[in-house]
Amino acid sequence: xxxxxxxxxxxxxxxDEFEIEADQIKPDANFKDDxxxxxxxxxxxxxxxxxxxxxxxxxxxxxxxxxxxxxxxxIEEQVKVHS
Amino acid sequence: xxxxxxxxMGVYSTIGKNIEEVNDSLYNGVSGIxxxxxxxxxxxxxxxxxxxxxxxxxxxxxxxxxxGLPEQGEYAYVATMEALEMAQLDEEFRLKNEVGILYGxxxxxxxxxxxxxxxxxxxxxxxxxxxxxxxxxxxxxTMNLSVILxxxxxxxxxxxxxxxxxxxxxxxxxLIQQGLQDIIICGGGQEVNAESMGSFDGLSAFSTNTADPxxxxxxxxxxxxxxxxxxxxxxxxxxxxxxxxxxxAPILAELTGYGFSSNxxxxxxxxxxxxxxxxxxALKYAGICAQDIDYVNAHATSTIxxxxxxxxxxxxxFGSKTPINSTKSMTGHEMWMCGAxxxxxxxxxxxxxxxxxxxxxxxxxxxxxxxxxxxxxxEKNIDTFLSNSFGFGGTNSTLIVKKxx
Numbered sequence: 001x002x003x004x005x006x007x008x009x010x011x012x013x014x015x016d017e018f019e020i021e022a023d024q025i026k027p028d029a030n031f032k033d034d035x036x037x038x039x040x041x042x043x044x045x046x047x048x049x050x051x052x053x054x055x056x057x058x059x060x061x062x063x064x065x066x067x068x069x070x071x072x073x074x075i076e077e078q079v080k081v082h083s
Numbered sequence: 084x085x086x087x088x089x090x091x092m093g094v095y096s097t098i099g100k101n102i103e104e105v106n107d108s109l110y111n112g113v114s115g116i117x118x119x120x121x122x123x124x125x126x127x128x129x130x131x132x133x134x135x136x137x138x139x140x141x142x143x144x145x146x147x148x149x150x151g152l153p154e155q156g157e158y159a160y161v162a163t164m165e166a167l168e169m170a171q172l173d174e175e176f177r178l179k180n181e182v183g184i185l186y187g188x189x190x191x192x193x194x195x196x197x198x199x200x201x202x203x204x205x206x207x208x209x210x211x212x213x214x215x216x217x218x219x220x221x222x223x224x225t226m227n228l229s230v231i232l233x234x235x236x237x238x239x240x241x242x243x244x245x246x247x248x249x250x251x252x253x254x255x256x257x258l259i260q261q262g263l264q265d266i267i268i269c270g271g272g273q274e275v276n277a278e279s280m281g282s283f284d285g286l287s288a289f290s291t292n293t294a295d296p297x298x299x300x301x302x303x304x305x306x307x308x309x310x311x312x313x314x315x316x317x318x319x320x321x322x323x324x325x326x327x328x329x330x331x332a333p334i335l336a337e338l339t340g341y342g343f344s345s346n347x348x349x350x351x352x353x354x355x356x357x358x359x360x361x362x363x364x365a366l367k368y369a370g371i372c373a374q375d376i377d378y379v380n381a382h383a384t385s386t387i388x389x390x391x392x393x394x395x396x397x398x399x400x401f402g403s404k405t406p407i408n409s410t411k412s413m414t415g416h417e418m419w420m421c422g423a424x425x426x427x428x429x430x431x432x433x434x435x436x437x438x439x440x441x442x443x444x445x446x447x448x449x450x451x452x453x454x455x456x457x458x459x460x461x462e463k464n465i466d467t468f469l470s471n472s473f474g475f476g477g478t479n480s481t482l483i484v485k486k487x488x
Contacts, residue, residue: 017146018146019145019146038147040147040213041147041213043209043212043213044150044212044213044214046209046210047209047210047211047212050205050207050210056207056210057209059209
């Protein structure tokens with residue numbers, strides 16, 4: 001899976017399931033401050049990652065994710081590890 | 084003690100999705116009962132159930148507020164918004180004044196089942212998602228609505244089986260009479276799905292009269308063969324008289340009596356003395372006698388033993404003149420919701436001067452023959468009514484409501 005495919009899927013679920021406006025989706029958007037994604041929402045992001053990308057996230061792996069580009073990078077890396 | 088009134092009501096049920104639709108159905112004797120094909124596939128004894136559509140709340144509520152709501156929570160949200168609008172309790176008022184919530188609910192089966200299915204399949208609890216716990220608990224409706232509505236008053240759920248929401252209204256009445264709270268959002272919610280009804284179906288308590296589903300729920304009728312499960316949600320705004328007057332809110336009715344008791348016997352088979360005690364306590368609380376009641380909304384679920392014992396209790400107290408009906412003939416048994424919904428149905432009859440028909444009441448049995456029950460609508464002025472709700476474990480609740488002139 002290419003980075004572009006990862007970004008496309010992540011952006012799609014943020015828009016469809018988290019009801020985030022498309023113009024708010026930027027690589028440097030901060031989850032908490034810009035996208036108003038709180039810790040409970042990260043539980044649902046874990047669920048969606050498992051469904052969309054086929055790997056299980058360990059809770060502690062998500063702690064460093066602050067902005068959208070962190071999530072793209074993390075998923076890209078994990079997809080490679082699990083493929 | 085403070086006087087307690089009802090200033091708003093809202094309903095989402097199998098016989099209508101708002102007050103106006105429900106009033107039309109009650110007036111015309113419309114049934115909300117049908118067949119659920121899933122129950123046939125799942126090997127249920129009875130596929131009969133109240134038929135209801137889930138409201139679509141996407142775009143109405145933000146995601147975080149929406150995903151914690153189970154099915155009955157969605158019904159409760161819609162019913163409560165209707166009640167709040169009627170009571171003129173907007174968000175600005177709620178932010179500046181203490182408003183509480185006491186709601187009846189006694190199950191939330193589907194979220195529990197779904198969560199366990201995921202854990203068993205995936206061996207990872209995180210994959211259950213963040214909304215499940217808030218959907219799964221019995222207090223789901225009160226915990227969600229108190230957040231959505233920004234409430235700062237009393238906040239808990241009453242679980243008293245099929246008397247849950249009647250007790251919730253009774254408890255609210257006491258808190259307000261005591262001056263501990265001025266406004267409490269009260270009601271009951273009931274999920275309508277096969278998963279929550281399988282174990283009840285297994286007790287052979289449900290009607291299997293599938294030839295004509297609208298004829299299956301037949302309280303007090305000689306040919307009844309069991310209850311029909313149903314649900315939805317109903318909300319009433321309970322408020323002190325002074326608060327209602329001060330706000331200029333519409334006063335729909337006054338709550339004057341609450342009676343309660345426990346049978347102290349069998350877990351599922353009701354008796355006569357327990358309900359009688361609840362009825363007598365409610366009359367005493369209201370400071371009136373049986374002859375002052377113009378109409379009784381019976382619990383009457385369409386089970387032989389339940390109806391028969393209630394008929395005897397009602398006859399012992401009211402004799403044969405007081406008009407009695409069972410709105411469950413139309414709605415089916417709304418269980419955790421029925422205490423609150425039947426207060427609303429009865430207020431609608433009081434406001435519009437009629438007693439809804441006990442549809443399917445065609446032939447009485449030896450006990451119901453002694454009571455004043457009609458299969459037809461009766462045009463009648465109602466100043467005071469009494470509503471019964473009884474539940475598993477022998478819990479009984481009775482409320483008395485009167486017109487404010």
